[in-house]
Amino acid sequence: FFLKERSKLGLVDIATTQWNIGSLLHSKQEDDISCGLYVLKMAENVLSGTTLEFDMSQKDLNDFRMYVGKCLLSGKVSSFQEDITSIDSSMEQFGEMSTDTGSSEDVHIQTVISVDKSICDDDEQSTLEDNTSALGDNVGNVRYPCAICGNEFTDLQDFLDHMQKHLKEIKKGKKAAASTTLCNKKNSKDTSTVNNQSNTKPARYCIFCDKYCLQLSRHIQLVHKEEDRVKAALKFSPRTKNKMFSQFKKEGIHLNNIEKLGKDSHAVLERERISQKDSVQVMCDNCNAILTKKAMSRHRATCQGGSSKQINAIPAQFFIKDNDVSESFVKNILTKFTKDDIGKICKSDNLVKKVGSILWAKNRTKVDQLSQVRKSVMNDMRRLAHAYNFFKEEVKKDHPLLLNTAADMFNRIFFKDLQEAVCKYTEVGDQYGKTSFKLKHGLKYALYYVLKKSAEILRAEHLSKFSIRVWIQKSKENLQKKSYLYKFYRDLKLCLDAV
Structure with missing residues (x-):
């Protein structure tokens, strides 16, 4: 054409x-x-x-x-x-x-x-x-x-x-x-x-002046060059300097997340890289980096380097320090529980955490048996949480709980419900789910000592609230309280012995 x-x-x-x-x-x-x-x-x-x-x-x-x-x-x-x-x-x-x-x-x-x-x-x-x-x-x-x-x-x-x-x-x-x-x-x-992804670079929190900056490394290098940590970082090679400046950014992200969690426990946490999926977020206790649980194993290898220090992944709910338990207990015990109902009770209930913390503090000096001690403490906490789970089912039939914690099991008015809960927990069921009236004797003995230890901890915590001066000034009232506590402990012992 x-x-x-x-x-x-x-x-x-x-x-x-x-x-x-x-x-x-x-x-x-x-x-x-x-x-x-x-x-x-x-x-x-x-x-x-x-x-x-x-x-x-x-x-x-x-x-x-x-x-x-x-x-x-x-x-x-x-x-x-x-x-x-x-x-x-x-x-x-x-x-x-x-x-x-x-x-x-x-x-x-x-x-x-x-x-x-x-x-x-x-x-x-x-x-x-x-x-x-x-x-x-x-x-x-x-x-x-x-x-x-x-x-x-x-x-x-x-x-x-x-x-x-x-x-x-x-x-x-x-x-x-x-x-x-x-x-x-x-x-x-x-x-x-x-x-859906914004190409805009997010502003990062500066740990030196409490401001948000788009170019954090440049800001620190120009504005805070007189800071001791910045001076030390600038003396190293570019590769080492970048690692130290990256640590400044991670610390700022960590402080920002702590502030967010203080206002809202379910807040969306800030991290270095945007995640494509909503997955469980954990924090590296060595560098404070926010990662997914899946990426933690890969990060552990790079973050640990040639150090012999053990690096743990801390879930988001433990970012804020709990004054009632030690940091060692959080890293070695609380972070190891699974995400089932019993694990949630172990990580959230104050009495269960208190009992586990005392058992851990008592035996953690056994360095050569650390794994056995960890398993023993976690098993005791799970037993107490299981008992509380059965106890809640029993109490719901008659009356509501008072405190909504495991401490309700040690209230006098609920002793009968506690007996029923222990019996159901320690009974053996057949393949159809029906009880066969056979007992798990080992579990029952272990649960007996866990409940007894929990009662002793509650008693000590109750007594510690009264000063010696108050006891001397109000002797009559204090004696009545003292006799009440002993009667309570005696009744609890009779309850457990009856079970």
């Missing part, structure tokens, strides 16, 4: 010239005249209804070649079809979308717009006339609109330089296309992940 049209103008002898399909899409042909770029320009003139006679300087040819090449690399030009018959149908379809009159500049704009709209997934039904109506009277002022970011250029070279910036990102698939020229849709087929 193109050779015939050009033969009519006397530009080429169709009898002696053949189209070289094997050459590059935008290279010269064998006759040095039928360049693929000339053909594209001729097609543009045909579609615009202008004359087929045109002149192109070497500069125009180079600019046009660069433009076509950029479009091919950026994936905005459809692949050429092998079947020659499909070219006619494509030309007819494009001719229907194009206007009959207008300058070559207008046709160029319409071509870019049509390509732009074709890659909009949800707008394939729109016609070119509907799309161009959005531009209105400004059509003639727009020459090179970028379909990736929406910027518009009147100069070709500026547009080519701009497109060069997008090429590498588009090839790697890391660049999500922004708003197109005419619609607010996204060019990318899957931009849900990219668009």
